[in-house]
Amino acid sequence: MLFVLPVQIRFAHCDPAGIVFYPRYFEMFNTIIEDWCEHGLGSSFREMHMHLGYGLPVVNVECSFLKPTELGEILSAQLSLNRIGNTSLHVEINLFGPDNVQRVGAKMVLVLMDMKTRKAIPLPQSLRQKMLQYLK
Amino acid sequence: MLFVLPVQIRFAHCDPAGIVFYPRYFEMFNTIIEDWCEHGLGSSFREMHMHLGYGLPVVNVECSFLKPTELGEILSAQLSLNRIGNTSLHVEINLFGPDNVQRVGAKMVLVLMDMKTRKAIPLPQSLRQKMLQYLK
């Protein structure tokens, strides 16, 4: 199963060339993962960060920017999982244009972390269970 | 008439104190104005910037941050107009918490500008007409 979300390209995302400034894609990815946690897994960032003291920091990212994207375009973001480790999560996010041509492809490794000790912690069984449906 | 929009507070908006970092509010205002132009006035930023060569830069802003806002809260943004000038627009945006308490209040002056000459230009009659319904 894919978690699919529309992402509208805003003026704030764009650079002097009129296309998305690439660091803004990583802010979009963060928002996509936020929405996936809340709506796909039923566990919001607010709950994780403010009540449970957990975080989901990115430890590695590999990203290709295949085609430029312009102000006002609405992309389709598609999230899936390539691997669920003991404490880590291999997430793939692909962005497609309204023309169905892929614009961006990213693979990132996230780790569940106790924000106080800054140590990785095992993914809770209930969370892992919900994640399984997004595994390729 | 008010233009009303929900605004979700994202991880990317928040600072080390766990509350919205105030420059992020201005990015939100920009997005709210983008949405208002597109959905309230029928004239998207994409069309304005990329086809007409117009911009709507902010020339003055006055903003009060009344209460802090936390990660995950969904605010209600309410936009209205205080004045429609010849080339300028006096916009008011208020943000309310889920508790209906006002968090932020902003008044800003925008000017319609020809982006090539960087000179203010009169608001087209058709745009002015649609703006009138948002005038207080």
Add this chain to the structure above:
Amino acid sequence: MLFVLPVQIRFAHCDPAGIVFYPRYFEMFNTIIEDWCEHGLGSSFREMHMHLGYGLPVVNVECSFLKPTELGEILSAQLSLNRIGNTSLHVEINLFGPDNVQRVGAKMVLVLMDMKTRKAIPLPQSLRQKMLQYLK
């Protein structure tokens, strides 16, 4: 006395019109205030936030964008104080171009805050003493 600092306009600050996207000015202001606290007052944000548990949130800002600023320009930021209250600070920041023409002028009210209780606290006497030299 003025606290003066050069500010270089980066690609990341600029919008599709090739000029500074106005929310980025507020990020610059934050950095200017950080540098002023550290180098002008001898009290870094790191020390304030991480060791003392203080913050300096902005509660009100009024800002005029007088002339657009382009990629690569180096502005001169000039900070001074208009008022030192019991718990608050009235800061003025003006940005001038390499042509000595003013680009931006901002007045903001900051409050010293205990980040745990989120209550305003009186400015410590030692800090107030150092602030006095920047008072107009």
Add this chain to the structure above:
Amino acid sequence: MLFVLPVQIRFAHCDPAGIVFYPRYFEMFNTIIEDWCEHGLGSSFREMHMHLGYGLPVVNVECSFLKPTELGEILSAQLSLNRIGNTSLHVEINLFGPDNVQRVGAKMVLVLMDMKTRKAIPLPQSLRQKMLQYLK
């Protein structure tokens, strides 16, 4: 030869966990590359974008976040080149803490692009010559 630059971690870079929000690293990388172009290669982004109509978009990035970095820390950024292609540039940027421990390591591929046609163009001989000294 390495191009070395200090990078101070600002309040604006940090997230609710008090550490750098990872998309901000990519903004730092962009600024490091800007400084390298201007001071290392003698060809500023302003000149490239505004006068020559060139851009240096990133087409691929691989980045590891090895250790978290906190507000106020001053990192040492070290840039070198892994490869100089016909139209592309393989840049490596490593960030080290004041403790000399590596915090972040990134490899990115940039392409020299004509911003009007959005086509890759060969690196001019004079630029390539200056780049050679940073090649590993």
